[in-house]
Structure formats: C-alpha cells, structure tokens
C-alpha cells in the first residue's frame with residue numbers, strides 16, 4: 061500500500077500551522093487541499109515527496125512557474141554557482157542584464173524592463189505606469205481574471221478570491237474599487253459599451269490573454285482584436301498580464317501565440333525559475349517614466365535578486381534548448397484525451413479547455429468562455445476528482461478555478477501514472 065500524501069506528520073504540522081497562520085496557510089489556495097494540506101519534504105522532476113513518505117505526480121507545478129519540473133539540474137547548477145558567490149548586494153549584477161536582454165528579445169524588442177518580486181508587484185507597477193503615462197484614473201479588468209493581491213485588481217477577481225467567495229475583497233475602499241471597471245471576458249459588445257461610456261477616462265486595460273484563474277479560458281480572436289483596437293483608439297494602454305502565459309505558451313508568450321501586441325507586458329512565475337519574481341516590460345517611452353528616470357515610483361530591496369536572475373536565465377536557456385514546449389503540450393493533450401474518453405461514455409455535458417500546457421476540466425457545462433460559465437461547472441465533482449487523484453498519487457489543483465499545468469518532466473512513467481490515475485479517478489467519481 062502506497063503512503064497517503066497527507067498522513068500523520070502532515071496532520072501534526074497542520075495542527076501547529078492552524079495556530080500560526082490565518083486559515084493555516086500563507087496563500088489561500090493551499091488550504092483548499094482537504095482535510096489538511098500535505099506537507100512537502102522535497103521535489104524532483106515530476107514528483108513531490110511528502111513528509112509522510114508519499115511520492116505524488118505534480119500537475120500543479122507551484123501554480124505555473126516550474127515548467128521544467130522540480131530541481132532541474134541546469135537551474136540547480138546555476139543557483140549553486142550564484143550562491144557560492146553571495147546572494148544579495150543592493151547593487152546591480154551581470155545576470156540581470158543578461159536576463160533582461162533575453163526577455164526583451166522575445167517580448168518587447170527595443171523596450172525596457174523592471175524586475176520586481178512577484179506578479180502582484182508587477183501588475184501594481186504596470187497599472188501605476190498606465191496611470192502615470194495617460195494621466196487618467198480608470199482601469200478596466202475582466203471578470204474572473206486574477207492579477208495578484210493588491211487593491212486595484214481585487215475586484216471581480218479569480219483564483220482563490222473567487223474560490224473563497226471574496227472576488228471583491230473586504231478592505232478595498234469603495235472609492236478605490238470604483239476606479240476599476242469590470243467587463244465579462246470574451247464579450248466584444250460589452251467591451252464596446254464600456255469604451256463608449258468611459259473610453260476617454262481609461263488609463264489601462266489589464267487582461268489575462270488566456271485566463272488561468274477561472275480554470276483555463278482561451279480568448280476569442282475577435283475579443284483580442286477588439287481589445288487592441290479599442291485601447292488604441294481611446295489612448296488607453298493595453299496591459300497583457302502574462303504572469304502565467306509568459307514563456308509557457310512559447311518563448312514569445314501569448315503575444316507570439318495569438319499574434320497580438322501589448323503596450324505593457326507583465327511577467328512573473330517562469331522567468332524566475334521557481335524563485336520570487338515579477339517584471340514589467342514596455343516601450344522606452346512608457347518605461348522611462350519609472351523612477352529614477354521618471355516620476356512613477358517603483359523600488360525594491362530584492363528587485364532583480366541575484367539568485368532569481370540566475371535561476372531565470374538558466375530556465376530560459378533550457379526553454380530555448382530543450383523540447384519543453386513539445387513535451388508539455390503532448391502531456392496535456394494526453395490528459396485531455398484520457399478525460400474526454402471517459403466523459404464521452406457518460407453522456408454528461410463537459411468542457412475541457414486546453415491551451416498548450418495549461419488546461420482545466422469543467423463538468424456539467426457545454427461551454428466555458430467566461431468566468432460566469434466556469435462558476436456554473438460542478439465544483440463539488442471536481443473537488444472529488446482532485447481528492448481521488450491525490451489518494452492515488454497525482455496532484456491537480458484543488459479548485460477548478462485554477463489550472464492544471466504540465467511541464468518537461470511529464471513524460472514516460474510520470475505521464476503514464478498521471479493519465480491512468482486521471483482515467484480511473486474520473487470513472488470512480490462519475491460512477492461509470
């Protein structure tokens with residue numbers, strides 16, 4: 061009998077954690093693993109090893125960053141090499157220059173970038189920049205998109221904010237929330253109405269080019285086209301939040317994948333190779349407004365942290381040289397096909413949205429092209445699926461308002477296990 065992911069040792073740590081952390085955790089989604097989270101001892105490749113001695117296939121990958129899997133040798137070597145020299149200087153180093161050149165070559169040729177420490181800081185800075193550049197106050201976002209945990213974007217937010225029923229967080233002053241307009245994703249008519257009413261007051265339009273925080277929801281071509289056209293016509297900046305899609309949909313992210321262009325690109329997750337990171341990239345004209353060149357403030361003790369820069373650089377080199385995109389796409393496709401095969405036999409309505417190596421399954425709904433439809437899917441059945449899979453040794457996100465991610469190590473045995481467990485767990489929870 062294999063060990064369970066959350067056994068006695070995890071339970072004891074959880075009991076102590078309940079006294080220490082609100083809701084027992086340091087980021088809410090982690091508490092959605094019931095009855096208590098498994099505590100991790102180490103990670104290697106496709107696997108997490110829990111303190112209770114279980115080995116589980118990881119289809120969460122830290123909610124996106126670890127596209128190379130755990131402890132990729134190349135990243136490990138780069139970190140060790142950087143660590144041996146020291147780890148924080150309060151002064152620039154070579155790695156940040158190399159990483160910036162590489163990223164800008166893919167996402168904003170001829171542009172500039174600022175490294176910060178999280179996607180949250182990055183979207184906050186991007187919004188401040190858009191306001192500073194346009195001299196306007198309003199921001200437009202889309203229902204179910206999640207852009208981190210700062211006030212301007214905690215309105216109709218996805219991810220844990222939606223899962224725990226606080227899409228518009230307590231503590232965000234009404235006066236601040238009123239500056240954030242919300243429109244449904246993929247709805248061109250609604251978008252046109254917002255621009256007709258508020259266009260000349262909108263500083264920036266922030267959007268996940270593929271939603272990864274209301275499950276996975278791909279954009280309609282006409283929605284992307286309208287976003288670009290209406291922002292341009294009204295003088296608002298289009299902020300593509302590529303914290304998840306950046307370097308996941310390909311080296312050029314969603315911009316390359318969908319042939320679109322943002323005025324400001326927000327990055328995070330993958331570019332830090334598993335270390336805390338965020339980045340804002342844009343044209344020289346926009347970025348030169350940031351301090352110390354301009355008057356839009358941003359600063360950070362840990363900005364462009366040397367270890368993060370080294371890990372990010374090694375990750376991007378691996379993405380350039382190893383078959384990461386093919387392997388992770390094929391893995392996600394295999395999971396999609398296995399789930400479809402089981403579900404097709406039940407006659408139940410369902411939707412699987414997959415874009416390359418990010419996907420989510422929505423049971424009970426024929427279509428999911430916006431967050432309202434995602435919320436109508438059978439969340440209870442999905443949670444049962446997550447629990448059944450975890451019992452059998454495979455970790456998918458505990459909420460279908462998150463994404464399933466695949467990566468380089470999801471091949472051979474790990475992929476076979478994941479596919480088999482998905483197939484059998486689905487049959488169990490569906491009683492088919």
Ligand SMILES: Cc1ncc(COP(=O)(O)O)c(C=O)c1O
Pocket residue numbers: 177178179180181183206207208209268272273301302303304328329337338
């Ligand atoms: C699309 C998107 N933007 C921003 C963020 C915020 O990033 P972070 O958690 O690093 O603050 C996240 C995830 O958390 C995200 O998925």
Ligand SMILES: N[C@H](C=O)CCC(=O)O
Pocket residue numbers: 087088089090123124206219220272273304462
């Ligand atoms: N959906 C979130 C970010 O992508 C999940 C990570 C977190 O909030 O802990």
